[in-house]
Amino acid sequence: MIPSKHRATYAILALAIGGFAIGTTEFVTMGLLPQIAAGTGVSIATAGHYVSAYALGVVVGAPLIAVVAARVPRKGLLMGLMAFFAVAHLAILAANSYATVMGARFLAGIPHGAFFGIGSVVAASLVPHERRTAAVAMILGGLAVSNVVGVPVATVLGQRVSWHAPYVAVGLIAALTVLAIATWMPHQPANGEESMRTELRALRRPQVWLALLIGTVGFGGMFAMYSYITPTMTDLAGLDERYIPWVLAAYGIGMVAGMVLSGRVARYGILRGIIASLGLIAALLAVFGPAAHVLWLAVVMVFLLGLVPSILVPLLQTRLMDVAHEGQSLAAALNHSTLNTANALGAWLGSVVLTLGWGYGAPSLVGAVLAVLGVGVAVLSAVLERRTRTAVRGEQELVAA
Structure with missing residues (x-):
């Protein structure tokens, strides 16, 4: 039974607060x-591994929690995460070396994918069927808003107080999220049909793997560029480091706009929207390097590279929920696992080209190639789906005859 409109809104808002905390720490x-590089005594290229460590925590935690906790009541599970x-x-206060920061970031990433994945399934269950993508986008909207407010403010806090401070602040927001879920979310028992076996059954479907591959390859392009946004803007665009929070805010505003537009794009077809979004991401990344030498153009590009990928994420989430059938919790969690595989992949490939001395314009070119590969996977998924529908239609016509 769908709760009243206001109760559903507050429940989704509670999840969005968690999304705000997650988005702040991720970006x-x-x-x-x-x-952070200076504080832990490593180079900027090596410090990029901290981005990858968090992403790998998501990759490990998302499927593991979704499967093992398949029969755990959703509300309690979300609070626990x-x-x-x-x-x-809060444990980041004890981390000051490369090894300890890597460990702390890995642990912090473990609940990320499961929270967004299970939270998306819960949010979709609270609204009418046609509003599923919009409900998912509301949760991810917390992540988007974090890039307008949370990330810039946390960046200033880290620059002026200590790089530890932003992570402690995120921990306090996460504690607030626990209270909000406890207060606003209705009881969410696990579906009686859910089990480890039924969740894993979704992995037998080729379309699930194709959707995951779209996220892994296609979205890696954006992270190849964004992981090194600070040195790119200071070195190529000549921006003073103290103005970096404003660039991050521009990215966040783009994300918010993308989340708002995502539900509308979904009306024209989920897979069609995925293909169009990836194609545009590839084009933007291909010209980002040269554009980054012009400050105002670089900021516009950052805004657009916040907007377009944010249209893509809810579409991918809905696509996975549609093709997974009985394994929606695992599939939805795996979406964030694959996006963070993309995060780790993009950050690592960016560090490779930087180590080779190719300059800060190179990571975005790597990203453009990845986005083009994502388009190819999405087109393959569409072709196979069309063939399957044609075959099923033909069998139905034979039976009817």
Whole structure:
């Protein structure tokens, strides 16, 4: 039974607060990469591994939690995930070396994918069927708003106080999320049909793997560029480091706009929207390097590279939920696992080209290639789906005859 409109809105808002905390911690590392590198005694290229460590925590945690906790009541599980997230962030106070920061960031990433994945399934169940993508976008909207407010403010906090401070602040917001879920979310029992076996059954479907591959390859392009946004803007665009929070805010405003537009794009077809979004991302990344030498143009490009990928994420989330059938919780969690595989892949490939001395314009070119590969996977998925529908239609006509 769908709750009243207001109760559903508050429940989704509680999840969006968690999305705000997650978005802040995921992206603030990129804004503070020089400070964290200096604080832990490593190069900026090596500090990019901290981005990858968090992403790998998501990759490991998302499917593991979704499967093992398949029969755990959703409300309690979401509260537990945010409580773990809070503790992992407060533990950053004890981290000052490369090894300890890598460990802390890995642990902090573990609840990320499961929270968004299970939260998306819960949000979709609270609204009418035609509003599923919009409900998912509301949760991810917390992540988008974090890039307008949370990341810039946390970056300033890290620059002026300590690079530890933003992570502690995120831990406190996560604790607030636990209270919000406890207060606003209706009881969410696990579906009686859910089990480890039924969740894993979704992995037998080729379209699930294709959707995951779209996210892994296609979205890696954006992270190849964004992981090194601070040195790119200071070195290529000549921007003073103190103005980096404004660039991050421009990215966040683009994300918010993308989340708002995502539900409208979905009306024209989920897979069609995915293909169009990836194609545009590839084009933007291909010209980002030369554009970054002109400050105002670089900021416009950053805004657009916040907007277009943010249209893509809810579409991918809905696509996975549609093709997974009985394994929606695992599939939805795996979406964030694959996006963070893309995060780790993009950050690593960016560090490779930087280590080779290709300059800060090179990571976006790597990203453009990845986005083009994502388009190819999405087109393959569309072709196979069309063939399957044609075959099923033919069998139905034979039976009818």
